[in-house]
Amino acid sequence: MKASRNTETRRQAMLQFLKENGRVSVEQLSERFQTTPRLC
Numbered sequence: 001m002k003a004s005r006n007t008e009t010r011r012q013a014m015l016q017f018l019k020e021n022g023r024v025s026v027e028q029l030s031e032r033f034q035t036t037p038r039l040c
Contacts, residue, residue, distance in 0.1 A: 011033070
């Protein structure tokens, strides 16, 4: 539970960081998250 929530928090932080930079496209983001193993 704690690890899953930590992963979600890190993902949100990374999304915000990339969004502010505006260097990564949405397609690349979705690709990266699809290939990233999820902890459930």
